[in-house]
Amino acid sequence: MSIHIDRNLCIGCGRCSEVCPGNLIKQQPQPGDRHTKAEIKCPQDCWGCTSCLKECPRHAIKFFLGADVGGRGSILSYQKKGSSSIWRVKGTDGTFQEITVNTKEANKY
């Protein structure tokens, strides 16, 4: 259970570091670059709350399940568009499954 941060997409804004309820994400200085990059200091300490996915303005953070809880390499990403939360699962074969949740609608259960 943890996150993967795409270093190419990260702009070092620090919003993930700010919001993580476990203080797990650190901004690391990059040689020859005035911007930092986000890194998770201890991946096994992640609770899996996905707060960082929701904060990231570049959708650079993805979520995955550890192999010990049945993870098979798919990654979950999150994007907010208006009142829609778009969750996307990318499988290891490159296929996508997408679920859109209307944030103005309550759960049926």
Added chain:
Amino acid sequence: MVIKIATDVLIIGGGTAGCFAAHILGKISDYKVFIAEKANIQRSGCLAAGVNALNAYITEGHEPQFYVDYAKKDADGIVRDDLLLSMSKRLNHVTDILEKLGLVILKDQNGKYVTRGNRNIKINGENIKPILAKAARDNPNVTVQNHLNITDLKIVSDGSEHQTGQAVGAVGFDVNSGDYFDIDARVVLIATGGASGLYRPNNPGFSRHKMWYSPFNTGAGFAMGLRAGAEMTTFEMRFIALRCKDTIAPTGTIAQGVGAKQVNSLGEIYEHLYGLTTSQRLYGTVSENKAGRGPCYLKTDTISEEQESDLYKAYLNMAPSQTLKWLEKGTGPKQENVEIEGTEPYIVGGHTASGYWIDDHRATTVKGLYAAGDVAGGCPQKYVTGALAEAEISAESIVSFLKQQKQSEFSSLWNDENLKAGTEKILKEYEKFSANEEGLFSVESLEEAMQKIMDQYAGGICTGYSFNSYGLSLAKQKIATLEPLLGSLKAKDADDLLHIYELKERLLVCRVLIAHLEARHETRWHCFAENTDYPQKSKDWECYVNSKLENNEVKIIIRDLVKPGEVYEHTY
């Protein structure tokens, strides 16, 4: 660097209760409020990922007493009726406030809330914590200090032997910069939540923090209260959740939402054989596994495609890992029943009755110290709305308390020489951990040792949650050998310092928990406190088991039940 702060109200922990108390204080007073939050109030605490429903609500045709009766039955009588009633009376009122703050609640065509069963209402709770955080920040008198970890309360003692002192602030450090904070406050609200990470978790490896309760709720509030002489209650009523296997996602959404029954591997429905209280549902599953009929499941393979699709969305709003698991495997709950398991035990006053021993105003036994939410005891099944109700009650009590105190009296309390010396001692301890040489042990290795001891000798997952007196005495001895090792730990940075203090808190909570488990000579709640030396429930134990720390030793205090209609009051 030591940063000095002075405030009227210090709130330790900006989770559900802490944020709401700050919001209410802004509505009913002009007092300065300082929230000390270990992470960031935006998503900290139990509600980080969201919540699926409001589980404590008085539905149409019911009275608050209906909820009291339910919670009391679930805890088999060991509750505080007075606390449950004052909470229950406010459940719908705080729900109205939540809706006004922006929470989406499902309504029918007549504008009435849609209920799930007779105590729950349906919501979209993904953003419930950002809503509460905004409500706190919108109080113009609130200062939020994120990333500040409080380790100790500042207590002024009047010198008498039996009198507990008065809380007049707290000490902590910034988990990023390492700066120290010395806070003077006229009154303190403790809202730090309960304790996880005491026992070896379901997934002890890479996904060790994939647990039910927040892994960042480490029992800090219990520990600092105990060290300040506060009385605690009912730690022995541990909470163990019945969850979806591996992801430790909620089962109630499936069980109540689509009416799925618990079945064993033979496909037999077993839940009716063991009873339907929270602990009995868990006990049934544990018993079926022990009898060789496991693993156990929620029977979902008869649901419709629409129901399956709604479950995917519901889980994304609170536990996205479960939806990911279904989608990535390619078999959803319609194709495959959902496997379930019990978690490791937690100490959490929002679900069971463990926590601070408080009066109906939510005052603890330490003057000037109030408690709300998961850290407060006697009042189980409070869930989100109950925590908000307690936050409101404590905010009102704090205003009454401050109105009775003269501002001038506090400067003499804050300048007390013993108090200053105590603060210096705590700051020196922070420095000591930073100055230590790196030794043989890491925080992680000691935490692992603690969790193993608790698992094997104090009723963890590996024994099906059962324990006996002999095992508990071993647990006590072994935990006691870990406590001295703490002193040699090295903090290379502020993260390390945080983890050292979290371990220190957990070790103390373990010690007190073991004493509580030893004290209650019966099995009133299966799994939650399954004592194989005393496998039956006993009328002799219709009482509270309380505790406090005296000269660093756990002292057990047995108290009579507060009867229905009575309101307990402290006598300090």
